[in-house]
Amino acid sequence: MRGRGIGPPALVIPGVVGLVFLVLPLAGLVIRAPWTRLPQLLGDESVLAALRLSLLTATASTALCLVFGVPLAWLLAQPSLPGRSVLRALVTVPLVLPPVVGGVALLLVLGRRGLVGEWLDRAFGVSLPFTTAAVVVAETFVALPFLVLSVEGALRAADRRYEEAAATLGASRWTVFRRVTLPLAAPGVLAGAVLAWARALGEFGATITFAGSFPGRTQTMPLAVYLALETNPDAAIALSLLLLVVSVATLAALRDRWVTRL
Amino acid sequence: MSEVEALLRIRRTGFALDLPLTVASGEVVALLGPNGAGKTTALRALAGLSPLDxxxxxxxxxxxxxxxxxxxxxxxxIGVVFQDYLLFPHHTALENVAFGPRSRGVGKAEARERAAGLLAGLGVPADRRPRQLSGGQAQRVALARALAADPELLLLDEPLAALDAQTRLSVRSELRRQLAAFGGSAVVVTHDPLDALVLADRVVVVENGVAVQSGSPQEVARRPRTPYVARLAGLNLLRGVAEGHRVRVGAAVVVAAGEATGDVFVAFRPSAVAVYRARPDGSPRNVWPGTVTLAEPVGDAYRLLVEGEIPVTAEVSAAAVADLDLVEGRQVWVSVKAAEVESYPA
Structure with a gap:
């Protein structure tokens, strides 16, 4: 290269090492994948069951995230909300919490002897742990903060005066939210939903702790990958490859949003 | 009947609005004032966007x-046309205009039909989104959106400020026709005296949160009561104590056309001021010495600021400026005929 080159070696060398460190394992996954046996491996009934379960639970938890997360984000974005910064910090905790700790916490609250779980069991005969519903609960727990922060950012960035304009036109607060606030924040909601879905799809720690690993019921893809590594490494690689493809597709769907928003 | 009767009191740190305001049925009132005078706050208070204290x-x-x-x-x-219009960017012009009727419970088909009719009358393409509209079109859509909700009172916040000078001229006269067609009461906030003159039946001048003058646009322009209004109207404004024709202004005396007693304002046009290098002899009774502190071209004439016993703005021809060599720093004499000086109670 002519001119002054890219930069000082003290920056370029560690930078390149970092890049290789990030890319090499993924490249290894692609290189070592049993390409010829891939259709057969992925066509296996247990793999398909894990895939189905993963897509189902991730989608269900994304739906829950939207139902509860968008209103929560709206509340956090209200300038008049008392203790807003404290509440925001609380919402952020599951984001940095080790997922396995989240799983333990869920067990303590929703488990058969848990604070809420015991009451659920006695009153309705419902026991959550180690069911498909528990998978959805675990995934929602870890994915919700992603959605809330993304939507809250979009709501705060939006010009509030559009809401005022809508009010002067006679729109009720609910109509304003539905027809002005939400559409203006739609890109943020979409980005948040995609992030939440990807996070739910990859969930491992909270799921295995709170829901266990029962094939067809609570064994999602990441759990299947981990368990297959012992018995059938090729299947584990094939499943990993599938998750990698999904992740890259998610990133492509978000494009620069991922980089700019979070 | 949509008579507005208001006393708008709002306190903010370092600012207080204390503005009585009435608008008769069908009347258009302009709130005229410099930036930060509290005009927009008054408008927001009327609309209910800023509650009164x-x-x-x-x-x-x-x-x-x-x-x-x-x-x-x-x-x-209460319909509001916001300064930057605030058209919903995710809606088409039609959906923007239909928003008000829809929110007030009109059926979707009927609301859209009404909006389409309004937009067709304005010559604005209904299916465009706000960012595809020109400034003039956006202004029309904003007005149509406010009117479609069938308001009792229409508020316009600097309705022409976002337009370029060329468009402003045509939109201003169009707006006048639309306000007449609307027929309801309206309040227009502006810092442009021409807006007030063209659009309003009555002007309320607001400075520092209080009304300093009110009256018809012509009245306000002819008899300013504050330096701000005088500057807008392009008049020299002095304040003094009158005794018949003679008005004492500081140490000087100004002779006015009319008679008065007590506290008065004295106003005269810059073009009524004559400038000389030496003290003029003869008739003019208002003659003062001074120093030219500013000489700037305005159109094909020059505007001079002459500081002295009585500070005066004079408007003289370019030829006079050349003949008399009226550069900044020049010692001159200015005179104004008494017939050109108006005095009125302060």
Missing amino acids: EGHVRIGGRVLDDPPLFVAPEHRR
Whole structure:
């Protein structure tokens, strides 16, 4: 290269090492994948069951995230909300919490002897742990903060005066939210939903702790990958490859949003 | 009947609005004032976007704000045209205009039909989104959106400020026709005296949160009561104590056309001021020495600032400036005929 080159070696060398460190394992996954046996491996009934379960639970938890997360984000974005910064910090905790700790916490609250779980069991005969519903609960727990922060950012960035304009036109607060606030924040909601879905799809720690690993019921893809590594490494690689493809597709769907928003 | 009767009192740190305001049925009132005078705050208070601290807002006898009583903006029938229009960017022009009727319970088909009719009358393509509209078109859509909700009172915040000078001229006269066609009461906030002159029946001049002058645009322009209004109207304004024709202004005396007693304002046009290098002899009784502190071209004439016993703005021909060599720093004499000087009670 002519001119002054890219930069000082003290920056370029560690930078390149970092890049290789990030890319090499993924490249290894692609290189070592049993390409010829891939259709057969992925066509296996247990793999398909894990895939189905993963897509189902991730989608269900994304739906829950939207139902509860968008209103929560709206509340956090209200300038008049008392203790807003404290509440925001609380919402952020599951984001940095080790997922396995989240799983333990869920067990303590929703488990058969848990604070809420015991009451659920006695009153309705419902026991959550180690069911498909528990998978959805675990995934929602870890994915919700992603959605809330993304939507809250979009709501705060939006010009509030559009809401005022809508009010002067006679729109009720609910109509304003539905027809002005939400559409203006739609890109943020979409980005948040995609992030939440990807996070739910990859969930491992909270799921295995709170829901266990029962094939067809609570064994999602990441759990299947981990368990297959012992018995059938090729299947584990094939499943990993599938998750990698999904992740890259998610990133492509978000494009620069991922980089700019979070 | 949509008579507005309001006393708008809002306190903010370092600012207080204390503005009585009445608007007769069908009247267009302009709130004229410099930036930061509180005009927009007054408008927001009327619309219910900024609740009053004290005072009241009544329209047609209905109380909308009288702390602690407060009617939310969506339950008032007050249309607002915002300074930058605030057209919903995700809606087409048609959906923007249909928004008001829809929110007030009109069926979707009927609301859209009404909006389409309004837009067709304005010559604005209904299916465009706000960012595809020109400034003039956006202004029309904003007005149509406010009017489609069938307001009792229309508020316009600097309705022409976002337009370029060329467009402003045509939109201003169009707006005048639309306000006449609307027929309801309206309040226009502006810092442009021409807007007030063209659009309003009555002008209320607001400075530092209080009304300093009110009257017809012509009246206000002819008899300014503050330096700000005088500057807008392009007049020299002095304040003094009158005794018949003679008005004492500081140490000097100004002779006015009319007679008065007590505190008065004295106003005269810059073009009525004559400038000389030596003290003029003869008739003019208002003659003062001074120093030219500013000489700037205005159109094909020059505007001079002459500082002296009585500070005066004079408008003289370019030829006079050349002949008399009226550069900054020049010692001159200025004179004004008494017949050109108007005095009125302060």
